[in-house]
Amino acid sequence: MNDFKLTKEQAFLAMFSFLDGYFQLTKSDDVGGLLGSMSLLSGGGSADTGVQEEWNEAVEKAINGKVNAELQFKNT
Template sequence: MSEPKLTKNQAFLAMYSFLDEYYQLTKSDDVGGLLGSMSILSDGHVADPAIQEDWDEAIEKVISGKVNAELQIEIT
């Protein structure tokens, strides 16, 4: 079975859905604020244009292999 391929917009919606589920569980103000900024308006753009720029940069980091999601805990 091959990996599913998502467009940038589908990946954005997947992250939105993930965060929305997390918000429903936690009612975190920070996550709620982020979701508000990520919300898609009737014209098809996100509520906060800077979020789109940040998303595009994140996509480029993933594509270029510059994301390290390995757990890193420093004990002091």
């Protein structure tokens, strides 16, 4: 991966753009609902303040190296 830095706001917009692209392809109701919650109000906050808090927690996990995005298979 390229080494560059994003602000928390830029990272949020990047994730929003990613999810919006996925929604445009799938028309998933779940993703559409999430996008609605993530939408920004004119004051800058998200439509759902809980989502904003969860986003901040996710950013902290990523900064602190506590996100494992490695593909894992479960034996069933």
